Every structure is written in C-alpha cells, then in structure tokens.
Amino acid sequence: MTLRQEYLEAASEYLARLDNSYSYFPEDDTPVFVRGKGSRLYDPDGNEFLDMVAGYGALNQGHTHPKIVASLLAQADRLTHTSATLSDVKIEFAEKLASISPIPNTKVHFDLGGARAVEGAKLLTRAYTGKSKVISFHNSFHGRSTGSLSMYDADTFHHLFHSPRDYYSASYPYCYRCPAGLKKETCNYECLNGVYDILEENKDIGAIIVEPALGARGYIIPPKTFFKKLRRICDKYGLLLIDDEIQMGLGRLGSMFACEYYETVPDIILLSKSIAGGMWPLSAILASKDIMERIRPGTLGSTFAGAPLGCAVGIASIEVIEEEQLCRRSLEYGEYFMEELHKHLSEFPIIGNIDGIGLGIGIELILPNGEPATEEAQKLQLTALRNRLLLQRGGPAKNIINLIPALTITKAEIDEAVLRIRENLMLVLGEPEVIEHISSVKPVSI
Numbered sequence: 001m002t003l004r005q006e007y008l009e010a011a012s013e014y015l016a017r018l019d020n021s022y023s024y025f026p027e028d029d030t031p032v033f034v035r036g037k038g039s040r041l042y043d044p045d046g047n048e049f050l051d052m053v054a055g056y057g058a059l060n061q062g063h064t065h066p067k068i069v070a071s072l073l074a075q076a077d078r079l080t081h082t083s084a085t086l087s088d089v090k091i092e093f094a095e096k097l098a099s100i101s102p103i104p105n106t107k108v109h110f111d112l113g114g115a116r117a118v119e120g121a122k123l124l125t126r127a128y129t130g131k132s133k134v135i136s137f138h139n140s141f142h143g144r145s146t147g148s149l150s151m152y153d154a155d156t157f158h159h160l161f162h163s164p165r166d167y168y169s170a171s172y173p174y175c176y177r178c179p180a181g182l183k184k185e186t187c188n189y190e191c192l193n194g195v196y197d198i199l200e201e202n203k204d205i206g207a208i209i210v211e212p213a214l215g216a217r218g219y220i221i222p223p224k225t226f227f228k229k230l231r232r233i234c235d236k237y238g239l240l241l242i243d244d245e246i247q248m249g250l251g252r253l254g255s256m257f258a259c260e261y262y263e264t265v266p267d268i269i270l271l272s273k274s275i276a277g278g279m280w281p282l283s284a285i286l287a288s289k290d291i292m293e294r295i296r297p298g299t300l301g302s303t304f305a306g307a308p309l310g311c312a313v314g315i316a317s318i319e320v321i322e323e324e325q326l327c328r329r330s331l332e333y334g335e336y337f338m339e340e341l342h343k344h345l346s347e348f349p350i351i352g353n354i355d356g357i358g359l360g361i362g363i364e365l366i367l368p369n370g371e372p373a374t375e376e377a378q379k380l381q382l383t384a385l386r387n388r389l390l391l392q393r394g395g396p397a398k399n400i401i402n403l404i405p406a407l408t409i410t411k412a413e414i415d416e417a418v419l420r421i422r423e424n425l426m427l428v429l430g431e432p433e434v435i436e437h438i439s440s441v442k443p444v445s446i
C-alpha cells in the first residue's frame, strides 16, 4: 500500500465529515500533496507531478516562492493582526497597488478572497449608481458566495435560489463557436446585441461585470477590442465597468493588469488569487476615490481583510512579478507554448482549437461532427492525473483543457508538458471505448 493510500484510508473515516466535493478529481483518484516547489507538486510517496493548474491561477509566482515564504515568516514573527486599524504593511501595499493601477486616483479596499471582492463591487455599484442590478456573461464565474452566485448563469446553482436574480445575462464572445458564424478577426460583435437589448428594456442596471477571458469555465478568449466595446457601452448608458481579474490578472495575460492587454481602463478592478502568492486569501478592490468614497465607512470589510500577514505577502508577491519580469515571460513563454502545442497536437482531428493569451491557454477537444468531445476531455484529464500531470478542464461543455501554469515555468517544463499532453492524448485515443465513440459520430460534410 502506498503512503497516499494509507493517508486516504486513514482519512476515510473523517472524509465522511469533510466536504471534498470542490476537488475536480474523482474520489478514488484524488491526489494528496505534501510539498510543492515551482511548477511541481509531490505526494507522500515522493511522486512528482507537473502542475498545469497552479491553484487555478493563485500561484502565478509558483509553489513556495522563496521570497514570498521569507516575507510570510518574517511578518509572522513581527505582527499578524491589528483588527481593523492600520499597519505599516497595509499602507505600503495599498500605496503600491494604487501606484501601478491603471485607474486614475485609485483607492484600494482589501478583502478576503475573490467572492468577497465581487460582493464589494456590487455594493459599490449600488452606492454609486443607485441601481441594484448588473449585466454578467454566460459561463462567467465570479465565486461561490450567495451574492456572486446570484450573477452566475449556470444551471448547477439555480436550484439554490428562490429569490429573483439580480443580474441580466448576456452572451460572452465564444468565437470558435460563434452562433452568427463570424470570424474573430473580422467580427462585428453580433453577440453584444443582447447587451443593447437588455439595456433598452431595463433601467435598473448599474454595471457590467466581465472576466478578461473566461477562466474557471474554460479558457475562452474574446477578440482584442471586446473591452473597448464594453467601455463605450458603459459610457453611453452611465454604467460602471467591473473588471474581474481575479484569475486573469497579475501577469497571466502578459501585463500586470489584464485590462492593459485590452488597452481599456475599467471603473473597478478586482484582484485576488496570486495577489498573495497563494499563501493568504487576500483580495483587493481598486476603484477611483470618487466611487470608493460613495459608500458609508465600515460597509465593506471583514475581520481578517487586509491583515498585516496578507499585506506583507502581497508586497513580496507583486515584487516577484516585477523583479522576475513575469509579465514579459508570460507573453513570451505563452507564445512558445502555443506554437509547440500547435506543432505537436494539430495532427489529431480531436483538437478543434488552441487559443490563449500569455500563459492562459485553452485546448478545445471536438468530435468528428464538431460537437464537444466532453467524455474524451474528461478521460484525458484523468489519464494525465494518473500519469502525474495535473490538468484543469472547463468550458460550457467541459471539453476545454485549461493550461494555467505558474508564470515561473521553464521552457524545458513547457516542452515536457507538451510531450506529456500528447502521450496522454494518444493513450486516450487508443482506448476501445473512445475509438468506438469517435467512429460512431459522422463527420460533418463541408
């Protein structure tokens, strides 16, 4: 029996009392990790895994980055909590974020985790615009708190809500499967007609909330001018543009703020995940003073929000992104990753689309008729896990393999990842069930 099995057996008694349903692997295959370094994770038996998930984007700086660990330890020895009052590191970190923020006259509010930042943005919207509702996009994900789920247009959670939803749902550009048959490069945003229709019919909307690329639900990348279009709509209708960069910010798309890639300045930017190098559940709301000061003092906040420990780690985390030039690296290595993926995977008809910006890449698996190859994507994720390669899966039909490695990943690790994805794909394509499934689907005639 391996140590992992011993752990699981010992835990089974307790697992009945521990909700592990958030884990994206089946229970029998759930890995147990005891150590992480850079892009590698280790289980109790010393097995090494190559991590292409990086804590869903919480580890842009890699596992246990030495500078971030050192800042955590030093701060833990100095000052960990001050209730809601100020600390030196809280002031320093707010100053740092405000100085790099693209929003003029930025004021920073710290909170705990992504969903709470989303909730805060909703409160700010109500306070600033006097309107209670927002427009959010199909398949966007903004967290699992009651308020953020109330903007989440997915069947999985609808059974939870008996109260009216406080959002209107619009189509996010999904160019690979554009219902209007348009091409990304030449599109005229027919998908945004829905936004105009919603705005013409409803007068209770204060903001549009948007992800710079769809993250948790599959890496789907909109055309480059998408954000500018949304900015214009917001200006025309007097709405706030809330940019949820919780997953795509801090270097992932090749710039410190994802909105910089789109050359657009939103009204509110939400950051979390890698803001504290995966070591503290910190989030930040960035907005102009004008917006931030419209809310009554004390309305936003939480006991541990902006605690010294989180802020010290936050300062180190941003410094690592700057000092190691992780934004430039994300762009350069992302381009290399995409080229290698195209080179080594394009021969397989099951690969429908490979798209990404920086080190945020989605590989969409399709059947011969172009329909999503959901079962095959699931098998690929599981086979890869059994062979110690961690992949994440998403997309409206769960047929997109998301590659979100640490931005500190090396070229050699990218080469290794590409070859291991290819090897695992070939194993899946050789399974009798998969051969039968694929051959039972008629290709579309062109």
Ligand SMILES: Cc1ncc(COP(=O)(O)O)c(C=O)c1O
Binding pocket: 056, 113, 114, 115, 116, 118, 141, 142, 143, 144, 211, 215, 216, 244, 245, 246, 247, 248, 272, 273
């Ligand atoms: C874009 C986006 N917003 C919000 C959240 C919620 O963050 P948290 O899980 O820290 O509450 C996530 C989490 O995956 C996310 O990807």
